Amino acid sequence: MSGVCYQHGLLSGSDGHRVYYELSGNPNGEPVLVIHGGPGAGLGTRYTHFFDLSAYHVIGFEQRGCGRSQPYLSLSHNTTQDLLTDITRLREHLSITRWLMFGGSWGTTLALLAAVREPETVSGLILRGIFLAREEDFKWFLAPDGGAAQIYPDAYQRFIEEIENPTSFTAVLAHYSKVFSGADERRRHQAAIRWYQWEEAIARVHSPGEQVQPESAHPLMLSLAVLEWHYITNRCFISENEILQQAHRLAGIPGRIIHGRCDTVCKPQGAYALHQRWPDSKLLLIDGAGHSSAEPAIAMALREATHQFILKR
Structure with missing residues (x-):
């Protein structure tokens, strides 16, 4: 079948x-x-x-x-x-x-x-x-001193490049909360692309290759980024x-x-x-x-x- x-x-x-x-x-x-x-x-x-x-x-x-x-x-x-x-x-x-x-x-x-x-x-x-969905799991994924950021510092730098003072998990999450909750659709789409590309960069030991920089966020990028932010902000309820x-x-x-x-x-x-x-x-x-x-x-x-x-x- x-x-x-x-x-x-x-x-x-x-x-x-x-x-x-x-x-x-x-x-x-x-x-x-x-x-x-x-x-x-x-x-x-x-x-x-x-x-x-x-x-x-x-x-x-x-x-x-x-x-x-x-x-x-x-x-x-x-x-x-x-x-x-x-x-x-x-x-x-x-x-x-x-x-x-x-x-x-x-x-x-x-x-x-x-x-x-x-x-x-x-x-x-x-x-x-x-x-x-423990606090340590959120930080492992997103914090500057988390496991992912320590192993992929170059990709993490691209993920936090728009953040003024990205010194903590709280600061990183607060930045994305401000953008995803805001009215500026262009900034929201750019943030979704960064979030999506961060996760893609760390998901495989052997990367499929250099990612194409999209001009705008497609539906999967938006839903993945915004919904992950929503759930992590609320500690997955x-x-x-x-x-x-x-x-x-x-x-x-x-x-x-x-x-x-x-x-x-x-x-x-x-x-x-x-x-x-x-x-x-x-x-x-x-x-x-x-x-x-x-x-x-x-x-x-x-x-x-x-x-x-x-x-x-």
Whole structure:
């Protein structure tokens, strides 16, 4: 079977949001929910390639404010709790009792929160690039003394070039808050480009090459930058260390944690800390790999994880 979806739609809520979803693979196969990263990244063009589509019923959806969900770039009623409610509503809409959750980066945050919220609805978790939404995770990604800035100082300098006194995480976030909340669309677009290019620069150990400098921000750049800023500014709408404190509720749920040992977007320590608190998980720290699912060794590990999950059913 091809990776082309056989059905898609918009799931309407009472708060004005309409969440885009699409179905691929075998309608009678093992249901799996794909939870994309960002926030704001939307579904990639190759996300079904990690699955045997003769065995899996693949459900992809785009989170509020991005991709084909409506309204685009809306921050109203756009919180972690809203996204978790959308996941529950989508499962009920599709009459699915239990499903595998497959998430990357921010998608791991949502998958873990959904699993501790309703563990009886989750048959397993396959997670790539763990993001626990702790203060140390935000600083690792954005702070001048964070892990990413220390390893990619040249790219970080481009990211902060418009900031008057970029001496702290607070100062960097305050600058982007001022720009993204402001009325100057040109500055907003330029800031979105810088934010997007910063993340692209640090996502892979082996860069695909010099990035083209776009004249204006396209929709993916805007949604990724603005929604990541919105969620980080609000500490992802959860309490500090909430996921690790609730990890005991994952007991009995089999999981595969796949994390690049050289990941500068999400701390490898977070993956290890989660594994320590989740006995039913298996941790794979991939040597020589970074954050992106496009890293060959990570892509191979993800495909192997989905294959093994089906074999054990």
